[in-house]
């Protein structure tokens with residue numbers, strides 16, 4: 536099915552709108568955020584970016600983690616998106632998203648971050664906060680290995696796990712929305728690669744994850760919400 540202007544599922548908008556706006560807190564959106572990291576030139580960041588799998592023992596600081604989350608999914612402002620006479624409230628972030636749908640949720644599996652207990656957390660983009668999901672999960676657990684079998688995963692400081700909430704995309708774009716989800720997860724991960732350069736860190740994108748295991752680890756059904764992309768982050772040696 537091809538999206539052509541006004542999508543039939545837009546008629547569902549009024550009954551489903553609350554689902555999307557319920558967590559909107561315009562007063563909490565920030566055009567930028569006061570996170571102190573090194574200034575790295577764009578050219579330097581692009582040219583030094585590489586997939587890093589050999590990390591130092593050094594943990595990330597909370598500020599560094601905050602920076603990475605901000606760069607990948609942080610909310611800069613609230614805006615109105617109008618198409619075919621239909622207006623919706625949307626978020627503007629540090630990455631682009633078709634129709635400003637931003638259908639993603641960011642989970643992080645913390646291994647080495649100063650001041651943060653290891654475990655599984657979710658990023659609340661609208662508040663720029665983390666919420667604990669499961670602090671019993673550890674990167675060295677067999678069940679994590681079953682999701683992410685590559686050995687270097689255990690060495691990383693944080694594993695970013697991006698999920699997509701399918702309906703946030705398909706209510707507007709139908710099946711074609713799947714194309715955007717996969718494209719946009721690439722934008723997010725690329726921002727992680729580049730923002731890690733400012734904290735003397737490195738990233739490795741991961742496509743080699745086992746869908747059923749990782750969806751179950753996160754506690755999502757793999758249909759209405761599924762893990763789309765994963766990346767490890769750690770300090771350079």
Ligand SMILES: Cc1cc2nc3c(=O)[nH]c(=O)nc-3n(C[C@H](O)[C@H](O)[C@H](O)COP(=O)(O)O)c2cc1C
Pocket residue numbers: 584585586587588685739740741742743744
């Ligand atoms: C979609 C995608 C999936 C990837 N999956 C893995 C992976 O599972 N394991 C891994 O070690 N590297 C993975 N990579 C990293 C690539 O191997 C890496 O980008 C490639 O070798 C080029 O190296 P560079 O990123 O240092 O330029 C992935 C990269 C992309 C874009």
